[in-house]
Amino acid sequence: MEPFWISQHPICPVNDERILAVGIYKDFTEYMRIQKSLEESEYCFRTLVEYLPESIIKQRNGKCEFANSSAVKPFGKETVKEILICSNSYFIAGRN
Structure with a gap:
């Protein structure tokens, strides 16, 4: 106490x-x-x-909660904000 x-x-x-x-x-x-x-x-x-030079993306319940700036280009996006609106299926099934 x-x-x-x-x-x-x-x-x-x-x-x-x-x-x-x-x-x-x-x-x-x-x-x-x-x-x-x-x-x-x-x-x-x-x-x-x-x-970090490696892509880091944190997901929870099918939604992206965090992505570092290194994750932008490998996934064909221009900003981190664009990564954050992607669902898990975007990363698993391929980019649409």
């Missing part, structure tokens, strides 16, 4: 009633460090994949 702090402070009376403010504090330092490290790792991976 991660540490958190609870504090309470009385606030000036309002309409003759005392009000108690309660606050909960959680230290997100470790979470933020992990998040930053993950973002840096993802950036390095994406940069590596984008500049």
Whole structure:
């Protein structure tokens, strides 16, 4: 269980009633460090994949989700966007 702090402070009376403010504090330092490290790792991976000379295409459920720029010419397209709109059958059955 991660540490958190609870504090309470009385606030000036309002309409003759005392009000108690309660606050909960959680230290997100470790979470933020992990998040930053993950973002840096993802950036390095994406940069590596984008500049590889081999064609890389990621597909899921019959749809292209990602293609690097090296995948454009071998499949007869002019842009990555054109690759992304192709279905699996385009790559398996041949180009139409």
